[in-house]
Structures are given as structure tokens and as C-alpha cells.
Amino acid sequence: MPRILVIDDEENIRLLYEIELKEEGYEIITAATAEEALKILETSEVDLITLDIRLPGMNGIEFLRKVKEKKRELPVLMCTAYDDYKQDFGVWASEAYIVKSSDLAELKTRIKEFLK
Amino acid sequence: MDIEKIQVKILQQIVKIANAKPDLKTRLSKIANLIKDDFNVAVCSIYLADDTRNFLILRATTGLDQSLVDNVQVPIGEGLTGEFAREKKAIASDDPQRIFPKDFLPKKDLQNIKFSISIPLFDEEDFLGVMDLLSTEQNPFDSKTVEFLESIANQVSGIIRNAKIIYEANHSLSELTKLNEIGKALNSASSLDSLLNLIVKTSLELIPARGCILRLLNKETNLLEIKASSGFEEFVRRTPTIELGQSVAGIVGKEKTPLLIHDIRDETSLTPTSRDLPFTSILCVPLISKDEAIGTIGLLDKLKGERIEVGSIFNQKDLRLLATLASQAAIAVERTFYYENMQKLAKEKELKIRELSILHEISNAMRSTTNLNRRLYMVLTAVTIGDGLGFNRAFLLMVNEKANVLQGMMGVGPASAEEAGKIWSGLHKEGKTLTDILLAKIPMDELSKSKVNEIAKSLRVQITPETGILARTVLEKKPFNITNASQDPEVSKDIAAKLNTNHFASVPLLARDKALGVLLVDNVFNKKPITESDLNFLVMFANQAGLAIESTRLYSYLEETNEELKRTQQRLVESEKLAALGEMAAGVAHEIRNPLVSIGGFARRLQQKLNGTGTEAKYLNIIIREVKRLEKILQDVLYFSKESPLLLSKNNINEIIEDTLLFFESEAKEKNITMKVSLDKQIPPFLLDSQQIKQVLINLLTNSVQAIEKNGKLDIKSFLKNNNSVAGVEITDTGGGIPVDVLDNIFNPFFTTKNTGTGLGLALTRKIVEKHGGQIKIRNKIGEGVTFEIDLPIDSIDSQDKPSEV
Ligand SMILES: Nc1ncnc2c1ncn2[C@@H]1O[C@H](COP(=O)(O)OP(=O)(O)OP(=O)(O)O)[C@@H](O)[C@H]1O
Ligand SMILES: [Mg+2]
Numbered sequence: 001m002p003r004i005l006v007i008d009d010e011e012n013i014r015l016l017y018e019i020e021l022k023e024e025g026y027e028i029i030t031a032a033t034a035e036e037a038l039k040i041l042e043t044s045e046v047d048l049i050t051l052d053i054r055l056p057g058m059n060g061i062e063f064l065r066k067v068k069e070k071k072r073e074l075p076v077l078m079c080t081a082y083d084d085y086k087q088d089f090g091v092w093a094s095e096a097y098i099v100k101s102s103d104l105a106e107l108k109t110r111i112k113e114f115l116k
Numbered sequence: 117m118d119i120e121k122i123q124v125k126i127l128q129q130i131v132k133i134a135n136a137k138p139d140l141k142t143r144l145s146k147i148a149n150l151i152k153d154d155f156n157v158a159v160c161s162i163y164l165a166d167d168t169r170n171f172l173i174l175r176a177t178t179g180l181d182q183s184l185v186d187n188v189q190v191p192i193g194e195g196l197t198g199e200f201a202r203e204k205k206a207i208a209s210d211d212p213q214r215i216f217p218k219d220f221l222p223k224k225d226l227q228n229i230k231f232s233i234s235i236p237l238f239d240e241e242d243f244l245g246v247m248d249l250l251s252t253e254q255n256p257f258d259s260k261t262v263e264f265l266e267s268i269a270n271q272v273s274g275i276i277r278n279a280k281i282i283y284e285a286n287h288s289l290s291e292l293t294k295l296n297e298i299g300k301a302l303n304s305a306s307s308l309d310s311l312l313n314l315i316v317k318t319s320l321e322l323i324p325a326r327g328c329i330l331r332l333l334n335k336e337t338n339l340l341e342i343k344a345s346s347g348f349e350e351f352v353r354r355t356p357t358i359e360l361g362q363s364v365a366g367i368v369g370k371e372k373t374p375l376l377i378h379d380i381r382d383e384t385s386l387t388p389t390s391r392d393l394p395f396t397s398i399l400c401v402p403l404i405s406k407d408e409a410i411g412t413i414g415l416l417d418k419l420k421g422e423r424i425e426v427g428s429i430f431n432q433k434d435l436r437l438l439a440t441l442a443s444q445a446a447i448a449v450e451r452t453f454y455y456e457n458m459q460k461l462a463k464e465k466e467l468k469i470r471e472l473s474i475l476h477e478i479s480n481a482m483r484s485t486t487n488l489n490r491r492l493y494m495v496l497t498a499v500t501i502g503d504g505l506g507f508n509r510a511f512l513l514m515v516n517e518k519a520n521v522l523q524g525m526m527g528v529g530p531a532s533a534e535e536a537g538k539i540w541s542g543l544h545k546e547g548k549t550l551t552d553i554l555l556a557k558i559p560m561d562e563l564s565k566s567k568v569n570e571i572a573k574s575l576r577v578q579i580t581p582e583t584g585i586l587a588r589t590v591l592e593k594k595p596f597n598i599t600n601a602s603q604d605p606e607v608s609k610d611i612a613a614k615l616n617t618n619h620f621a622s623v624p625l626l627a628r629d630k631a632l633g634v635l636l637v638d639n640v641f642n643k644k645p646i647t648e649s650d651l652n653f654l655v656m657f658a659n660q661a662g663l664a665i666e667s668t669r670l671y672s673y674l675e676e677t678n679e680e681l682k683r684t685q686q687r688l689v690e691s692e693k694l695a696a697l698g699e700m701a702a703g704v705a706h707e708i709r710n711p712l713v714s715i716g717g718f719a720r721r722l723q724q725k726l727n728g729t730g731t732e733a734k735y736l737n738i739i740i741r742e743v744k745r746l747e748k749i750l751q752d753v754l755y756f757s758k759e760s761p762l763l764l765s766k767n768n769i770n771e772i773i774e775d776t777l778l779f780f781e782s783e784a785k786e787k788n789i790t791m792k793v794s795l796d797k798q799i800p801p802f803l804l805d806s807q808q809i810k811q812v813l814i815n816l817l818t819n820s821v822q823a824i825e826k827n828g829k830l831d832i833k834s835f836l837k838n839n840n841s842v843a844g845v846e847i848t849d850t851g852g853g854i855p856v857d858v859l860d861n862i863f864n865p866f867f868t869t870k871n872t873g874t875g876l877g878l879a880l881t882r883k884i885v886e887k888h889g890g891q892i893k894i895r896n897k898i899g900e901g902v903t904f905e906i907d908l909p910i911d912s913i914d915s916q917d918k919p920s921e922v
Contacts, residue, residue: 010710012710012714013710013713013717016714016721020717081708099709099751100709100710100713101716102712102713102714102715102717102720102743103744
């Protein structure tokens, strides 16, 4: 079963993603901060990451760089409320940029693309 | 330095500064401040290129003495500037000698500088200036940081470009307003002297300069004589005249073309004394009347104004402005000339005092209005009124250059001999003077109903020599006196029949050697013959009238342009408001979007669980729908307030259309809307932003589907036009069309007639289409439906981001 790491500081969103994505047949791990996520990555293998940008402490762009330095191939989907970062070259390293929506259809299709 | 930590913060702050209200300079110096602090450098300076693109001028700095601002000028091409202007990227050096501004800055400010980097500011191809960072450390930046600085430079370029556009729009508006006022003032000057002085004064108001000299040509001596001036008294006294063909003014007068000279001291070939002249730059334009130069206006040494880019030399825009002023001035000069010469002429031609005073009264009356119709009416009234020229009927025909026809516009006079008698005696009884009558309101009703006016409007002649006397009046610019119309082979049967008179005169209305039209008069009722001296007087009058008409045309042209500019300005203001709104929206977007995702997301889950039955499901539906709406509003507002750059790639427009239509299939079926799609497969793939174009199509189709409600037709077409240089997409619906009062507003942001609309759909659509360099057109049939057409240029993608779009 492919494993997804969901990083978001909002509990409700973590919960929503977890339930919805589990139903799609994935195993879900969640993290509220980038620091926590880095720790998880040290011990567990994951197949894909969904990543919020605005996080307390280390932000998503920094996290993205750190992850990509080690695991070039690991797909990371940026999921953010604010699509202004799209113009920031820091996020270009990510596989996709999705503006959060209550309709998770887009998120699900993108994930499917990467976990075929 | 951990640059990534502060990247986001810096970018956000820059966007904030960009959207803030203060003037450009304050914003630039805020940015300089920010960069100096956040990148920990000793100096951050911003230099902007001047109008001429020859110099970089220091416009903002932190770390250097503020008194240097506006005073440091660096020639472009010197040092590294030439290099990076070509390469379009940052150039760094730890060898301070290599970096250009050094020699131009005080040594004491540069003592500890070990490193310097210059980042060019570009707007597309246009080089705007440079951002300079000086540091006391050796090589303080890694390549990531430099890349980041370049993206900041991009933002700064955007700020400068926008400021320039707003400035230009405001500036042109005030220039045009001034020109318009000037035109009116010139028109009302009473003596030649006061007129000439007024021209000098207004030229200087329009384009501030150290001096202005107005010369008129003396036709007998072929000398240009100074008739009015301001500044350079000594020079004026020394050289009161210039021979045609000599010196700058002489050449301008002879060649009848403007001259713009940056530095007269370099132009020894123009004038041998050029080295000793008390001024350097010159802008000189001819005053042209009847295709001949009657004089020149020259401006000397442009003064610096308060501008974003200060250029101390005259530019092409100044030239156009002065030329426009000159064309108005020439008309005014000629007319005043005309009147002043009238006294002389009166003696020569033994003109009666009465006629002279008529001309005077008429030209005064005409000055009172700038409305073309009124002036035309005055012309005709003056010709027919007993106290005026006293002809029975007068017809005015105007040249339509495009169609090359002479078209009857207006006719004045009684319909029959009895009516004629009544009118004339009536006016006498009322004791009205010519001026009274001329200034009275136009009896438009009566006029348009009158038989003579009907006849006038039915006159229409092709302007070729074969069509006879009227066309020849225009072509040969001379008067004709016809005494036997029915037998004259030069008078067409049609014209003769319509006029129903044997004896008439036809004179050209001339303005600056161009025939604007024809004045046709007759004495059909009292049968008084038209004498040679009648004709002379009529010619003189027609000249006057021609000038009056031409000058109203200039006004209306100016006024149109004026209106156009006001609209542009309005849109600028609108977009500024939106920018402010967007800034706010961007700030709260994060705060709002996350809770919306949770509310909507869980509501959707619940809906699935409940399997869509019962009232609960209905309530959930409402929550989901409303959340969706809020999310759309958020997206639209954010999109609108931001400069979303186009992500261009070659795409097949037909595929995008087909993709988009998929969204609408089920809804169309449900509402019984039949879709007819015809796509031109010949359209080649071309550069466009597929996401944004998709958005455009979605917006248009959504509107159409909403307008149709139920049972209707949707026609979607794509095609090539303009020699295959443009791809068109047309969407036609049967939704009843757009009411007139709504139509004017549909592109305004937040305008909507729907309960649940945001009113951003079409505003966004227009914005996206214009960014692609395209156009959006509407054909509206009230009661039936609307066609929206978008035209996208296939290859001219570099013409995108037009200045009208801010
Ligand atoms: N095809 C059409 N037929 C009739 N009226 C139209 C059509 N398209 C637009 N309109 C009118 O123009 C108005 C503005 O349209 P626009 O798309 O900008 O906003 P909206 O549809 O009201 O809201 P939004 O698109 O933001 O949800 C509409 O409210 C409607 O009155
Ligand atoms: Mg709409």
C-alpha cells in the first residue's frame, strides 16, 4: 500500500486528508510541522508528500529543499491556501502546486498520477 | 546568510511596497532600505535611465548621502552597464574599479567597499535602470541569492513600469486639456499682436523652456521676422530676421518640417554661428497655412520638469505637442491676419462697409461656439439673412474623404416666395440684428423639417471631374457662377432638377488649402442676378467659414482623444482600488481558505454518508454550494488583484475548447441546451496560457448557460482571421441578450445582475484576453442572445501586456 506523508499545521485539514486519502487506498502518516516530518522521514519510507507552505518554525519551502537534497525522486505536492508562492522559484522543485479546496478531486487525481 | 529564511518575508514586503500609495521615489527608497537591511550590505542604490536612454540617474539610495539623489548621472555603456544591459543579468565584481558608479560617487563613501553587484531592471526589452548593491565583505552572495535578487529586480521593474504608465496617462490628459483650452483661447484673440503673444505664452506653458520665438514670414522679402518672443532678449535683438533656408528656423520654414536639435553646438553645418548661440537645444515647428509656411515657432532649452525620468532635452512627444499647437495657431493667425487685412482689401476691392461689418459680426459669432453643427448653421444663416449676404437659399455640402463624395449636409432658406417674404418682414419687425439671429438657438426641429434642408440632404456627388461643377469646385478650389443651369453640360440633370433654379453660385470652403466642402447659393425667389462682386464677397466669406469649420474639427478630435484618455484613467483608478483590495484579500486568504476547506470537505463527506436523501442532504447541499461560492470569490479576487504572469506554451486552441466543453456536457443535457460546435482544424498551435484561456472559456460558457436557463442553443466556433494572424473563438447563446443599461457595465469588476454572482467573470476574462494581446468583442441582440468573440493573436505574443493593462 503506497504511503503518504501529509504535512499541515491545521488539525482539521490533516484529519480530512487522512480520512479521504485512506478511502482511496493509501496509508497515511501526518505531521503538524516540518521538523516533525523530518524526524518521521529518518525512520520511515514514504512514497509521496503533501506539503503546506506556511508552517510554524521551518516553512514548507525550506523543508522542500531539505527533502529534495536527499531524495530527489520523492514526489512532493505543495498544497497551500495561498497561491502567491507559485511565483517563488523555491517551489519549482516540487512536483505539483495545488491550491487547497474543499473539493479534493484535484488532489486525488494528482496523487494518482504519481503513485501509478 | 540564510537567504531562504528571509526570502518569503522580503518578497511579501516588496509586494506590499509595490501596492502602497506613495510616489515612486518613496517606494524605491523603501525598497533600497529593505534590501540594505535584509541582505546586510553597505549601500543599496537604484538608478533609472533617463528619457534619452543615455544616462542612469541615481533615484534612491540607502548608505549614500541623500543629496546625491537626482544628482549622480552615469552614462549608459560606461563600465559594466553596457555589458549587463546586453546580457540582461546581474554582474558582480570584487574589483571596485570595474563597477561603473564608482568614479561618479564621492570617494569617502566607497572606502571600505570590497564588492559590488549590479542588477539590471528590465521591462520586456526596455532597459529601465539598475539596482546596485555595495558590500564591505568579499563575495557575500551565493548564486541562489543572486538569483533571488534578480527576482526582486523583476518586481521593482514592475513597480517602475506601472508608475510610468499612470504618470503618462495623467500627463497626457493634462496636456490635452491644456491644448483644448489653448485652442479656445487662440480662437478668441482679437488682434494679431495679442494672438502672437498668446501663442508664445501658451507654448511655454505646454512645454516649459527657457525661451520661445515666433517668427512670421514676410512674403515680399522672404525673411522670417520675429513677431513675438520670450527670453533671450539679447539674441532676439541681434537677429530680428532670418532668411528662408538659413539657420534652424529658416530651414524649418523652407522645408515645412519640424526640427529637433539636441545640441546646436554640434550642428555647425546648420548655422555657422552655432558655437556662439546662447542656447543648446532647440525644437522648431512650422506654422503652415494653405500648404505654405507662414512662420515658425521655436522653443529653446527645455526646462526640467517634475518627471519620473527627467530629460533636459526635447523629445518626440514635445514635438508632437508643439506641432498640434502650431496647427491650431496657424489657423488662428491666418484668421486674424485675414481680418486685419480686410481693411486694406476693402479699399482695393471697394468692399462696402456694410459687408465688412457683416464679416466681422459673423466671425465674432462663430467664435462663441466650438460646435460644428452650430457653426455650419451660422454660416448658412449669415448667407441667407437679409442683413447678411442676402441670398435666397444656401446649401452646404461637405467632402467625405473616405467615400470621395460631396454630401449635402444642411440647407437654409424659405420653401417658397411667400414664405420668404414673411420671414424677412417678420425679422425686421422684431428688430433683430444679424448677431442676435446668429446667436439664437438653432431651431433644429424647423430646420430638419424644412424643405430646403431636405433638398440639401438629397445632394450627393462623386468627386471626379466628370460629375460636373460641384466636384470641380472642390477639385479646382475655385468658385463658379452658373447662369443657365438647365442648359449647362457641367450641371448634372439630377442637381438641376433638385435645385430647380437656373442661376446659382458654387464656392469652395477652404481651410489651409484643403477644400472641406462647397457652399451653394441661389436667388430662386427674387431672381436677383449673382454679380461678380457678390461672388467675391462670398469667396471671402467661405474662406472664413472654412477655417471656422476646420478648427471645430480639431476640437472634436481633441475632445475625443480627451474622452478616451479619461476612460483609460478611470480604468487605472479602478485597478488601483482593486490592488488595495487584493492586498487585503491576500492577507486574509490563508486565514479563510483553510477553514473553508475543512467546512466544505467534511460537508462533502457527510453528504456521501447520507446518500443524498432527506432534508439533511438538502441542507448539506446548501453548505457545499455556498462554500464552493466563497472559494470561487476568493480565487477570483486574488487572481484579479495580482499580476499573474502568463505561463505560455504552444497549445492547440481547439483542444482547449473541447476540454472545456466536457465540463458543460451534463449540465447542458439537463437543461436541454443543444450545443453546436464547429472548430477550424487549420488553426495552428500557438503560444498561450492554457489554464487562463480555459478560465476565459469557462467564464463565457457559464454566463451563456446561466442566461439560457432552460431550452436553448449554444454555438461554439473557432476560426482564423486577419490573414491567419488571429485565432477567433465565438460563443453564441440564445439567452435573450444583454439589456442596454447592463451592457455598459458588464466588464466592470463586481458588476453583476445575479443573486449569486461575484461579477468578476467578465472582468477577469477581459484581463486575460488583453494580456494575451487579444481582444474581446460583443454582438448583442436584445430579445435573442449574445455572441462573445475573443480574438487571440497567433504570433505577436511580444505585443502582450499592453500599457493599457496595469
Ligand atoms: N451571455 C450573457 N447573456 C446575458 N447576460 C450576460 C451574459 N454574459 C454576461 N451577462 C451579464 O453580465 C453580467 C456580468 O457578467 P460576469 O460574468 O462578469 O459576472 P457574473 O456572471 O454576474 O458573476 P461571476 O461570473 O463572477 O460569477 C452578468 O451578471 C449578466 O447580467
Ligand atoms: Mg459570470
